[in-house]
Amino acid sequence: MTTVEQPPIGFGRMHRKEDARFVRGRGTYVDDVNLPGMLHGAVLRSPFAHARIVSIDTAAAQAHPRVKAVITGQTLDGLKLAWMPTLSQDTQAVLATDKVRFQGQEVAFVVAEDRYAARDALELIDVEYEPLPAVVDARRALDPGAPVIRDDKDGQTDNHIFDWGAGDEAATDAVFASAEVVVAQDVLYPRVHPAPLETCGAVADFDAVTGKLTMWCNTQAPHAHRTVYALVAGLPEHKIRVISPDVGGGFGNKVPIYPGYVCAVVGSIVTGKPVKWMEDRSENLMSTGFARDFHMRGEVAATRDGKIRALRVKVIADHGAFNGTAQPTKFPAGFFHVFTGSYDMEAAHCAVTGVYTNKAPGGVAYACSFRITEAAYLVERMVDVLAYELEMDPAELRMKNLLRPEQFPYPSPTGWEYDSGDYPRALQLALDMAGYAELRAEQAARPPGGPLMGIGISFFTEAVGAGPRKHMDILGLGMADGAELRVHPTGKAVLRISVQSQGQGHETTYAQIVAEELGIPPDDVEVVHGDTDQTPFGLGTYGSRSTPVSGAATAVVARKVRERARQVASAMLEVDPGDLEWEKGRWYVRGDQSQGRTIQEIALASHSSLELPEGVEGHLDATTVYNPPNLTFPFGAYVCVVDVDPGTGQVKVRRFVAVDDCGVRINPMIVEGQVHGGLADGIGMALMELIAFDEDGNCLGASFMDYLLPTAMECPSWELGETVTPSPHHPIGAKGVGESATVGSPAAVVNAVLDALKPYGVRHADMPLTPAHVWRAIQGRPIRTDLAIT
Ligand code: MCN
Numbered sequence: 001m002t003t004v005e006q007p008p009i010g011f012g013r014m015h016r017k018e019d020a021r022f023v024r025g026r027g028t029y030v031d032d033v034n035l036p037g038m039l040h041g042a043v044l045r046s047p048f049a050h051a052r053i054v055s056i057d058t059a060a061a062q063a064h065p066r067v068k069a070v071i072t073g074q075t076l077d078g079l080k081l082a083w084m085p086t087l088s089q090d091t092q093a094v095l096a097t098d099k100v101r102f103q104g105q106e107v108a109f110v111v112a113e114d115r116y117a118a119r120d121a122l123e124l125i126d127v128e129y130e131p132l133p134a135v136v137d138a139r140r141a142l143d144p145g146a147p148v149i150r151d152d153k154d155g156q157t158d159n160h161i162f163d164w165g166a167g168d169e170a171a172t173d174a175v176f177a178s179a180e181v182v183v184a185q186d187v188l189y190p191r192v193h194p195a196p197l198e199t200c201g202a203v204a205d206f207d208a209v210t211g212k213l214t215m216w217c218n219t220q221a222p223h224a225h226r227t228v229y230a231l232v233a234g235l236p237e238h239k240i241r242v243i244s245p246d247v248g249g250g251f252g253n254k255v256p257i258y259p260g261y262v263c264a265v266v267g268s269i270v271t272g273k274p275v276k277w278m279e280d281r282s283e284n285l286m287s288t289g290f291a292r293d294f295h296m297r298g299e300v301a302a303t304r305d306g307k308i309r310a311l312r313v314k315v316i317a318d319h320g321a322f323n324g325t326a327q328p329t330k331f332p333a334g335f336f337h338v339f340t341g342s343y344d345m346e347a348a349h350c351a352v353t354g355v356y357t358n359k360a361p362g363g364v365a366y367a368c369s370f371r372i373t374e375a376a377y378l379v380e381r382m383v384d385v386l387a388y389e390l391e392m393d394p395a396e397l398r399m400k401n402l403l404r405p406e407q408f409p410y411p412s413p414t415g416w417e418y419d420s421g422d423y424p425r426a427l428q429l430a431l432d433m434a435g436y437a438e439l440r441a442e443q444a445a446r447p448p449g450g451p452l453m454g455i456g457i458s459f460f461t462e463a464v465g466a467g468p469r470k471h472m473d474i475l476g477l478g479m480a481d482g483a484e485l486r487v488h489p490t491g492k493a494v495l496r497i498s499v500q501s502q503g504q505g506h507e508t509t510y511a512q513i514v515a516e517e518l519g520i521p522p523d524d525v526e527v528v529h530g531d532t533d534q535t536p537f538g539l540g541t542y543g544s545r546s547t548p549v550s551g552a553a554t555a556v557v558a559r560k561v562r563e564r565a566r567q568v569a570s571a572m573l574e575v576d577p578g579d580l581e582w583e584k585g586r587w588y589v590r591g592d593q594s595q596g597r598t599i600q601e602i603a604l605a606s607h608s609s610l611e612l613p614e615g616v617e618g619h620l621d622a623t624t625v626y627n628p629p630n631l632t633f634p635f636g637a638y639v640c641v642v643d644v645d646p647g648t649g650q651v652k653v654r655r656f657v658a659v660d661d662c663g664v665r666i667n668p669m670i671v672e673g674q675v676h677g678g679l680a681d682g683i684g685m686a687l688m689e690l691i692a693f694d695e696d697g698n699c700l701g702a703s704f705m706d707y708l709l710p711t712a713m714e715c716p717s718w719e720l721g722e723t724v725t726p727s728p729h730h731p732i733g734a735k736g737v738g739e740s741a742t743v744g745s746p747a748a749v750v751n752a753v754l755d756a757l758k759p760y761g762v763r764h765a766d767m768p769l770t771p772a773h774v775w776r777a778i779q780g781r782p783i784r785t786d787l788a789i790t
């Protein structure tokens, strides 16, 4: 990788501005916030997956000399805070009152002088439980006689949450009825966890005198959180300040509102002191935003020569005990209905049923683009299953079915409009980079019975940048983002945006957008984010929406400033504004390059005594609110090569070629970093990451001893390629990329392993493909990975 010493004035590779503090250990994370008199909270959690609470005795904990408060569901009930709304219009217990519904659920909150005393006091709380049978298998959740988990909800007599579908069912059924070939496959996307480096936490500081609540919290969506707090607490928004400081990774885990945050607030109100709550690793893994847990049945209708005609999908979506997913309200299964992926077909239909189980509130988190991860994985498995049945080459089958460039903008069978793409070019580039023909020749030359190698391909289409207000809101909040740009007299600038970086490098790339539009060097542009008192309203960073929405807002606001600068320059040069031409960083008189004013000169003049034309305000600033006209649709083609030892089932990823197209790249180095991270995620999910449960609902992934994460050891040296198909509706032609590789890569790895296992007649096996699982698949006995049952 090459980097340039002199930062570009605009797009291009440059080191991240924020790294100056990160590499020196000078970041400020929530746990670095220490206020005078601050107390520490800890959460008591349920050991049972499902149990009635008979009694809670807190007397001994209260009597602990260093304990300042013990809060239970009963305390909260008195404040009408025992239950809180979730982002998907369900309710979630803040502290359990009637029952516990998953292992690790919050039962009580202790506030003490230090973290250790708080933890010690948890041991002194005596909870009497009456255990109830647990529902762990999503496919059994709707069985008659299954224990009803949400008996707190009026009229809820089973574990059903929603039925939702998309596409044309009748048209799809008609195609299936006349199809030459139909293949069906059950595909599980097991429950996984984002596992960010920094766990979730907050410091709540309620000032009883001013009535203002200040909340340091590593949230990905500070403004959305503030509005929810305002609704829950009945405080006006200006009395709540949410500060999301440096964040050590989010990956979706830090979108929801967790009971610990609310408890910290109540703890601060009750004690009159700031209260810090930081969860530990096991708490993070057991109780916060899970991902996936999609039990899918896919069916493909095709012609005998491999033209895909239709796709039909049925899904059971396991949302855990509370429906805590964060996705636009109209889409209870997220954007799963992008499941036709990158392929041209006559019809498609999906039906998704959401169910409650005795597991932590599940949902969409973990680089998911609102369920496109599951959709992309399913369709890419189905294409390979079809190739297996038709005995066709999976690359050839994909080439035959990919959307063609002339089909864009492409209206998909389930109601999307893909903005732009050249899919065959991306796939061809990936195949060329991998040396596909030689790899197949190597595979064919292998003697039977020996070490195996497999080649896996995936092609994905993402849909990111939620989203157009008329289609998309969360809890009634439309998904537009504000931006404010102010250029000081010296030509230095401050940009205020509503999205919040968790490691994506926003302080750099947003400065680069301003640099590109105004010609102010990126080092002269300060990006302010993550503080609701200092930034305009917007819905936050997830679904790779920052570039598509706030990136666009930044370009738009910079262009507004540029137009103001033109007016000022016209006064300075005494020419008509229409006679001025822009080149990066300066307005000049058309036909006379020497007559011009730089943006810095204009900035000073805009604050000076210069007489401005009628109607032109002084100073150089602007605000905007950007409502995206459509999502952006980045895409990519991935090729993975694995070596598999049939004796042990061990998989080694030998090579990984990734061609990504995210339109115009603001900072190619940051884009590559995003792709590297997502590819590692993909290897993790495909081969080792898993949150499973035993039949009593005990979580079997509650530490990094059990929840395995990929390291550099498991990752090859990534081979990256790119194509650039700009988004036609985005002001700078950029598309989001943060989740692309996580969405696209698991299927490439799984397809590669199953390609290797082909000599053993294995058509499908579910993730994660651990050595034990691969070995069993070779023996013809693949397992159900989501349950601790073999
Ligand atoms: N970028 C660019 N050119 C493009 C597209 C993006 O230079 N054409 C840059 C952006 O300017 C930004 C970064 O790449 O600096 C990611 O941009 P984008 O794709 O818009 O994604 P977001 O900034 O909205 O980040 C969210 C996305 C999500 S949803 C998850 S999950 C995830 C991901 O980012 N979480 C991450 N990447 C992560 N990376 C880190 N280090 N930490 C996380 O928690």
Ligand code: CUN
Pocket (backbone or CB within 6 Å): 220, 250, 251, 252, 253, 255, 364, 365, 366, 367, 368, 369, 370, 541, 542, 543, 544, 739
């Ligand atoms: Cu769903 S994980 Mo990202 O959208 O924050």
